[in-house]
Amino acid sequence: MYTITLLPGDGIGPEVIAGAVHVLQAVQEQHTGVRFVLREAPFGGSACDQTGTPLPEETLQLCLSGDAVLLGAVGGPKWDSLPVHLRPEVGALLPLRKHLEVFANLRPSVIFPALADASTLKREVVEGLDVMVVRELTGGIYFGTKHRETLPDGGVKVVETLEYTTAEIVRVARVAFDLARQRRGKLTSVDKANVLESSRLWREVVSEMAGEYPDVELNHMLVDNCAMQLVRYPKQFDVLLTENMFGDILSDQASQLTGSIGMLPSASLGGKVGLYEPIHGSAPDIAGQDVANPIATILSVAMMLRFSFNLPEAANSVERAVSRVLEEGYRTADIMQPGMRQVGTKEMAELIGVRL
Amino acid sequence: MYTITLLPGDGIGPEVIAGAVHVLQAVQEQHTGVRFVLREAPFGGSACDQTGTPLPEETLQLCLSGDAVLLGAVGGPKWDSLPVHLRPEVGALLPLRKHLEVFANLRPSVIFPALADASTLKREVVEGLDVMVVRELTGGIYFGTKHRETLPDGGVKVVETLEYTTAEIVRVARVAFDLARQRRGKLTSVDKANVLESSRLWREVVSEMAGEYPDVELNHMLVDNCAMQLVRYPKQFDVLLTENMFGDILSDQASQLTGSIGMLPSASLGGKVGLYEPIHGSAPDIAGQDVANPIATILSVAMMLRFSFNLPEAANSVERAVSRVLEEGYRTADIMQPGMRQVGTKEMAELIGVRL
Ligand SMILES: CC(C)[C@H](C(=O)O)[C@@H](O)C(=O)O
Ligand SMILES: CC(C)[C@H](C(=O)O)[C@@H](O)C(=O)O
Numbered sequence: 062m063y064t065i066t067l068l069p070g071d072g073i074g075p076e077v078i079a080g081a082v083h084v085l086q087a088v089q090e091q092h093t094g095v096r097f098v099l100r101e102a103p104f105g106g107s108a109c110d111q112t113g114t115p116l117p118e119e120t121l122q123l124c125l126s127g128d129a130v131l132l133g134a135v136g137g138p139k140w141d142s143l144p145v146h147l148r149p150e151v152g153a154l155l156p157l158r159k160h161l162e163v164f165a166n167l168r169p170s171v172i173f174p175a176l177a178d179a180s181t182l183k184r185e186v187v188e189g190l191d192v193m194v195v196r197e198l199t200g201g202i203y204f205g206t207k208h209r210e211t212l213p214d215g216g217v218k219v220v221e222t223l224e225y226t227t228a229e230i231v232r233v234a235r236v237a238f239d240l241a242r243q244r245r246g247k248l249t250s251v252d253k254a255n256v257l258e259s260s261r262l263w264r265e266v267v268s269e270m271a272g273e274y275p276d277v278e279l280n281h282m283l284v285d286n287c288a289m290q291l292v293r294y295p296k297q298f299d300v301l302l303t304e305n306m307f308g309d310i311l312s313d314q315a316s317q318l319t320g321s322i323g324m325l326p327s328a329s330l331g332g333k334v335g336l337y338e339p340i341h342g343s344a345p346d347i348a349g350q351d352v353a354n355p356i357a358t359i360l361s362v363a364m365m366l367r368f369s370f371n372l373p374e375a376a377n378s379v380e381r382a383v384s385r386v387l388e389e390g391y392r393t394a395d396i397m398q399p400g401m402r403q404v405g406t407k408e409m410a411e412l413i414g415v416r417l
Numbered sequence: 418m419y420t421i422t423l424l425p426g427d428g429i430g431p432e433v434i435a436g437a438v439h440v441l442q443a444v445q446e447q448h449t450g451v452r453f454v455l456r457e458a459p460f461g462g463s464a465c466d467q468t469g470t471p472l473p474e475e476t477l478q479l480c481l482s483g484d485a486v487l488l489g490a491v492g493g494p495k496w497d498s499l500p501v502h503l504r505p506e507v508g509a510l511l512p513l514r515k516h517l518e519v520f521a522n523l524r525p526s527v528i529f530p531a532l533a534d535a536s537t538l539k540r541e542v543v544e545g546l547d548v549m550v551v552r553e554l555t556g557g558i559y560f561g562t563k564h565r566e567t568l569p570d571g572g573v574k575v576v577e578t579l580e581y582t583t584a585e586i587v588r589v590a591r592v593a594f595d596l597a598r599q600r601r602g603k604l605t606s607v608d609k610a611n612v613l614e615s616s617r618l619w620r621e622v623v624s625e626m627a628g629e630y631p632d633v634e635l636n637h638m639l640v641d642n643c644a645m646q647l648v649r650y651p652k653q654f655d656v657l658l659t660e661n662m663f664g665d666i667l668s669d670q671a672s673q674l675t676g677s678i679g680m681l682p683s684a685s686l687g688g689k690v691g692l693y694e695p696i697h698g699s700a701p702d703i704a705g706q707d708v709a710n711p712i713a714t715i716l717s718v719a720m721m722l723r724f725s726f727n728l729p730e731a732a733n734s735v736e737r738a739v740s741r742v743l744e745e746g747y748r749t750a751d752i753m754q755p756g757m758r759q760v761g762t763k764e765m766a767e768l769i770g771v772r773l
Contacts, residue, residue, distance in 0.1 A: 136611075150611040181542045181648055202558075202579060207614040216583030219615045223558060223579060227572030253662075255492075255506040258563035259575045288644070288670040289678075292537055306609075310666055314644040322645075 062096045064127040068104035072343025073353035074133025080355025080410030087414035105135030105149040115153035129369040130336045134343035162332030165236040166198040170315040175387040179320030192298045195237040196308025200229045225259045230266040237302035241277045247299035251287045323354030323395045326361035335369040337361040351405040354393040382416040418452045420483040424460035428699025429709035430489025436711025436766030443770035461491030461505040471509035485725040486692045490699035518688030521592040522554040526671040531743040535676030548654045551593040552664025556585045581615045586622040593658035594630045603655035604635045607643045679710030679751045682717035691725040693717040707761040710749040738772040
């Protein structure tokens with residue numbers, strides 16, 4: 062029995078979560094002995110509207126007491142002018158990550174053969190792409206001190222800090238080394254060691270750990286060069302490891318290489334409870350219309366089955382079902398191509414469910 | 418009479434500078450009344466080898482007393498294990514930028530029609546691309562305090578600061594607004610205002626300035642989204658304005674979209690003396706072989722003629738000569754295509770010189 066806390070959130074969040082729940086139920090029917098207990102909680106902008114805070118205490122407690130959290134999406138223009146601490150990002154998402162202690166954010170960028178032409182990059186450059194970004198998620202400048210003061214000239218000065226410790230680097234690097242070992246054995250650690258002191262520490266710590274992983278080929282790359290290499294020759298990468306801010310930028314760049322962001326899941330690991338969410342946003346413009354692509358959330362469920370519940374068979378069956386549906390020509394609007402059959406959020410989830 | 422300080426630097430630096438000098442001399446012959454006084458100074462790794470410091474005091478004084486600086490490239494594995502303050506980047510490049518007070522780094526990403534197929538992106542996505550990145554160059558985390566301490570657990574903690582003031586933001590934003598006004602009238606200011614306090618200040622200051630530029634259409638974009646949009650639909654951008662670290666990453670990503678980094682120049686402006694350099698690195702692997710592409714440095718000369726010397730005619734003629742040479746089918750190795758004629762560094766510079 063696995064207890065999953067559902068945080069539908071804002072925009073298209075509730076719809077893609079409903080799609081994922083449908084698939085979870087199908088998994089339960091297929092796998093005797095596996096049972097999911099689902100409970101839903103308010104989170105993000107909609108929670109702020111309802112309760113006055115984007116991360117209600119009961120929501121946090123529910124998340125901490127379950128086995129895994131499945132998040133839809135948060136945010137939208139509606140909440141962008143609230144005081145910072147009430148906005149969905151700073152008021153809900155960052156503290157949730159911190160409380161769950163999910164320091165390792167895994168973001169696969171994979172090209173589905175059926176969608177290789179959706180990329181803006183030439184087919185030969187991205188065909189077969191399979192990169193895993195491991196992003197440090199609970200440290201760095203996201204969680205440093207922030208200070209604002211008025212200057213004698215009437216202007217403002219802001220000072221904020223970027224902090225990292227050896228221990229914070231070791232634990233996330235270990236996740237990346239372990240993943241590289243299970244994959245193609247290549248780890249690229251990204252930093253800006255020619256300028257940042259924190260990056261020099263990062264490079265020292267990661268280099269030292271390499272001795273424990275003789276089967277993993279480690280190399281270091283500067284972040285600006287990495288942003289270039291992701292355009293020039295993305296297939297050179299297997300696992301990319303990096304600190305929080307660089308990982309935010311590079312993982313979004315990497316996922317856009319696939320041309321189908323609506324397909325890409327993520328897992329945030331490290332604490333007792335894992336956090337799973339699609340990498341796409343809340344897309345308020347298409348919310349409530351049954352057009353959003355639920356596949357990224359459904360593949361986040363597959364990651365949950367694999368990483369939190371140790372059910373690799375069930376995870377594989379979800380991933381296979383997604384591939385089959387695509388091969389049979391079903392598409393949501395965001396990945397629609399001529400000659401394919403367009404379906405809505407709900408129908409896509411149902412098609413995947415019956416193919417498990 | 419214009420005095421130019423030449424800093425050939427390391428790797429292919431001396432060769433591409435020699436190519437640019439050839440073109441400067443050709444410009445002088447074509448434009449009566451225009452005279453360039455050139456003086457060369459040691460800088461970077463090679464300066465450290467010769468003098469024990471990567472930025473000798475005489476070099477700095479020469480730079481400060483001239484009208485413009487033309488830099489080749491610095492760095493290489495040879496100097497990567499020196500103490501940080503002796504390395505070419507931290508010991509020479511960053512202090513030179515700071516002393517020259519060149520707070521605005523302009524990096525055009527342009528596709529040359531003759532080279533549209535060199536990009537890894539589909540032709541229709543990049544054809545006609547013309548983006549100008551304006552990067553803040555003398556502030557932010559590059560120049561913050563850096564602190565390293567040993568923790569009770571034996572580990573290390575690093576704390577570094579990211580600082581920005583209203584005045585620093587205003588002066589670089591003004592450069593970007595002015596450029597947007599002369600170009601297609603669109604300015605995209607990039608930040609991470611949903612997380613960073615410095616980005617919130619950045620957004621406030623830039624928004625407030627927009628009132629002075631009713632003819633410029635300003636929008637704000639988060640840095641992670643910008644990294645995606647540069648892959649998804651790069652032609653949406655005209656001028657991109659951003660702080661130092663984000664600008665480092667995004668400008669390299671943007672330049673790689675063109676597929677021909679060997680073609681792209683840069684200008685760093687704001688102080689009395691402008692600094693001009695190709696955006697490519699020192700490429701030690703091909704140094705001394707007369708194969709490097711001198712065009713990025715030659716186009717940096719064009720930017721110098723335009724921005725430091727106010728000689729737009731001369732600048733245009735250099736740019737036109739580069740286009741003509743490409744259209745006639747001449748290529749250096751890095752941009753070689755079937756059916757074209759491959760030439761070396763020197764010959765490429767000469768071909769451009771005679772077409773002025
Ligand atoms: C919403 C924002 C705070 C968040 C981040 O920057 O971490 C998002 O961009 C992400 O990558 O999950
Ligand atoms: C060499 C390095 C310090 C430099 C920077 O990061 O500014 C370089 O990458 C650049 O963009 O000019």
